[in-house]
Amino acid sequence: MKALAGHIPVPVMRALCTDPEVIGTTFYVMDYLEGRIFRDAALPGLTPIERSAIYDDLNATLAKLHAVDFEAVGLGDFGRPGNYFERQVARWTRQYRDAESEPIPAMEALIAELPGRIPADQSVSIAHGDFRLENVMFHPTEPRLIAVLDWELSTIGHPLADIGYNAFLWRSHSLSWGSLDGVDFSASGIPTEEDYVAAYCRRTGRAKIEDWAFYMSFGIFRLASISQGVYRRVLAGTAATEGRDAVNGTPALAEQALAILHS
Numbered sequence: 269m270k271a272l273a274g275h276i277p278v279p280v281m282r283a284l285c286t287d288p289e290v291i292g293t294t295f296y297v298m299d300y301l302e303g304r305i306f307r308d309a310a311l312p313g314l315t316p317i318e319r320s321a322i323y324d325d326l327n328a329t330l331a332k333l334h335a336v337d338f339e340a341v342g343l344g345d346f347g348r349p350g351n352y353f354e355r356q357v358a359r360w361t362r363q364y365r366d367a368e369s370e371p372i373p374a375m376e377a378l379i380a381e382l383p384g385r386i387p388a389d390q391s392v393s394i395a396h397g398d399f400r401l402e403n404v405m406f407h408p409t410e411p412r413l414i415a416v417l418d419w420e421l422s423t424i425g426h427p428l429a430d431i432g433y434n435a436f437l438w439r440s441h442s443l444s445w446g447s448l449d450g451v452d453f454s455a456s457g458i459p460t461e462e463d464y465v466a467a468y469c470r471r472t473g474r475a476k477i478e479d480w481a482f483y484m485s486f487g488i489f490r491l492a493s494i495s496q497g498v499y500r501r502v503l504a505g506t507a508a509t510e511g512r513d514a515v516n517g518t519p520a521l522a523e524q525a526l527a528i529l530h531s
Contacts, residue, residue, distance in 0.1 A: 303405040316457030321411035331471035334427040347424030360493040367500035374522035387479040397421025432483030488525035
């Protein structure tokens with residue numbers, strides 16, 4: 269975040285402490301920001317003009333992030349450039365295997381098929397890793413983005429992984445993660461998936477995104493792997509929900525990802 273100051277909206281970073289003896293773990297201190305975090309992607313209570321501006325600034329900020337020269341801002345060692353999807357598919361496959369609790373045919377199909385579907389595009393940029401409406405903050409009264417937060421999954425990666433994951437919002441059915449189910453795009457001011465992706469392409473100088481199904485499918489596959497890990501922790505009693513109440517969201521996500529990959 270300190271390196272990105274002046275390039276995209278981030279909080280001012282004040283101090284980093286790597287001595288675990290101070291409070292028991294590494295920690296950092298950043299400025300407090302007064303603003304709004306929108307948990308409901310449909311943005312109830314706002315006007316169509318405000319909704320349009322919020323989604324447009326979300327889109328513009330992602331494009332700005334991907335335009336940052338990571339070498340120039342001192343983030344050249346923030347990750348390994350190139351072969352991002354090869355490494356990511358392998359990583360999330362391992363994560364899934366480590367948390368596997370039952371046979372999920374759609375996950376097996378994705379694990380088998382995704383490596384062979386990786387596009388030739390080897391673009392490299394900073395990748396936020398979890399870029400979505402709930403992970404940014406907007407001005408208290410204006411439809412203006414003032415901070416990108418939640419950088420835990422960030423690395424030097426592939427920009428199209430970010431936009432694919434970001435655009436899953438239009439296909440998500442999970443209110444807890446974010447969903448636009450039931451939104452009237454013609455009246456709400458919220459863009460369609462097609463319009464949102466087209467705006468990103470204009471801002472980043474792309475005519476279009478080839479292999480869009482792969483980028484979307486990969487993002488959902490990653491979410492499915494994460495979901496499996498959460499489910500396994502619930503079963504083990506190390507998550508908030510007790511095992512008897514556990515519902516595994518991985519099969520539905522995997523089936524959705526596979527259907528998109530085959531579309």
